[in-house]
Amino acid sequence: MKPSSPLTFVLVVTVIATASLVSCGTSDESSETSANSESVADPTTPETQVTTTSSVSSSTVTEPVPKLASDPRVTAEVSPSADCRISDVTESEQASSAFPRPSDLAGPELVRILAVPVSTANHVFGEADRKLMEESLVATAEYFSAVSYGRGEVSWSVLEPEDWVTLEQTSEELGLVGGGPMTDREAIVAQAHGRIPTTANVGSFDVIGVYLPAVDEMLFGQSGVIPSAPKSDAGVTQRFILLGGGYLRFWQVTAHELGHAWIGLEDLYSFETQSLYVGPWDIMQLALLATSPELTAWNRWLAGWLGDSQVRCVARTGETVHFLAPVEGRSSLPQMVVVPVSESAAVVVETRRITEFDKAGDKVVVYSVDTSFRSGFGPIRLVAELDVAGATAESGNVRVEVLERSVEGDLVGIVVS
Numbered sequence: 043m044k045p046s047s048p049l050t051f052v053l054v055v056t057v058i059a060t061a062s063l064v065s066c067g068t069s070d071e072s073s074e075t076s077a078n079s080e081s082v083a084d085p086t087t088p089e090t091q092v093t094t095t096s097s098v099s100s101s102t103v104t105e106p107v108p109k110l111a112s113d114p115r116v117t118a119e120v121s122p123s124a125d126c127r128i129s130d131v132t133e134s135e136q137a138s139s140a141f142p143r144p145s146d147l148a149g150p151e152l153v154r155i156l157a158v159p160v161s162t163a164n165h166v167f168g169e170a171d172r173k174l175m176e177e178s179l180v181a182t183a184e185y186f187s188a189v190s191y192g193r194g195e196v197s198w199s200v201l202e203p204e205d206w207v208t209l210e211q212t213s214e215e216l217g218l219v220g221g222g223p224m225t226d227r228e229a230i231v232a233q234a235h236g237r238i239p240t241t242a243n244v245g246s247f248d249v250i251g252v253y254l255p256a257v258d259e260m261l262f263g264q265s266g267v268i269p270s271a272p273k274s275d276a277g278v279t280q281r282f283i284l285l286g287g288g289y290l291r292f293w294q295v296t297a298h299e300l301g302h303a304w305i306g307l308e309d310l311y312s313f314e315t316q317s318l319y320v321g322p323w324d325i326m327q328l329a330l331l332a333t334s335p336e337l338t339a340w341n342r343w344l345a346g347w348l349g350d351s352q353v354r355c356v357a358r359t360g361e362t363v364h365f366l367a368p369v370e371g372r373s374s375l376p377q378m379v380v381v382p383v384s385e386s387a388a389v390v391v392e393t394r395r396i397t398e399f400d401k402a403g404d405k406v407v408v409y410s411v412d413t414s415f416r417s418g419f420g421p422i423r424l425v426a427e428l429d430v431a432g433a434t435a436e437s438g439n440v441r442v443e444v445l446e447r448s449v450e451g452d453l454v455g456i457v458v459s
């Protein structure tokens with residue numbers, strides 16, 4: 043701790059976040075986020091740099107066993123979950139849709155973000171921008187609390203106002219206006235990172251959040267490893283999320299970028315056409331177009347938030363039957379069927395319900411995971427959305443049938459030929 047570090051304030055936050063439905067190609071704002079907060083000075087830790095922290099907690103749930111879960115048709119013996127941990131043949135270092143997970147991530151329990159407001163010569167990061175930034179961080183923390191079943195915490199702090207960064211060039215000169223979705227703006231991150239004062243204890247953070255003002259002509263979200271690849275005090279390679287312009291109004295973009303920077307998840311939309319490979323079912327799509335942005339069960343397993351006991355692994359031919367509880371709720375029951383079809387590919391089945399975040403429907407979702415496709419080229423692809431008993435889908439030698447549905451979960455049959 044440095045003696046010049048500012049006082050600590052702990053912000054206790056409650057938030058109601060509603061997933062937004064944004065029509066394709068527009069910047070219509072339909073998200074509703076409200077936050078009630080109070081600041082309390084903590085006299086016991088006066089030299090800590092943290093100014094705001096949003097923390098989450100989980101509650102204990104007593105779970106009744108649904109009737110379908112004990113249906114006699116359910117196959118008792120399945121394969122060990124290890125047989126379904128397919129490997130990533132692209133061997134990506136920063137992100138992967140398979141196993142083993144990238145080794146230098148923050149870990150699923152906690153990510154610590156330092157938010158760094160950045161002004162340019164012609165656009166000042168002001169109080170209104172700070173409010174939007176903080177609202178998006180609060181909503182992001184709430185989102186990850188939900189999709190991790192309370193197992194993952196987003197902790198964030200904002201650099202003290204006297205330390206906010208001002209770049210000497212205009213937004214245009216910095217390349218922050220215009221540009222496509224794949225424009226690389228790492229140079230801005232390097233500049234901003236280099237100006238964070240040592241008093242900010244930057245090593246105590248896993249992710250640096252670089253935030254530009256909410257100016258409509260700037261519109262970008264990016265993540266990656268900070269160019270100089272510094273390590274945090276915990277030995278984690280520090281990553282960045284870079285948010286600018288109108289995207290400050292949409293927490294989903296911060297959450298998407300954190301999906302890369304915290305969990306090492308891959309992009310599930312097409313880098314070439316911006317189409318959505320896995321429909322509306324994951325925030326790692328183009329985040330504002332994903333109408334059911336809870337993470338897929340597969341991505342939760344990658345994150346470590348879905349345990350092996352929730353995975354029904356079917357590494358053999360023949361017919362099997364499985365009960366699946368909805369992905370959105372914390373459950374000790376199975377929430378995903380995985381059928382490995384090669385060392386690096388699998389077919390996955392899960393069931394979804396309409397919830398606070400998921401609006402796209404009440405469906406059994408079938409998708410394929412194939413790691414020969416890199417991030418942005420379809421490593422996870424939707425096979426089918428099934429909504430009634432009797433509906434079927436096929437992917438290669440795997441046939442899926444919905445046998446029976448209930449509010450608490452569904453019975454699915456799998457035939458591997």
Ligand SMILES: [Zn+2]
Pocket residue numbers: 298299302308309
């Ligand atoms: Zn992305």
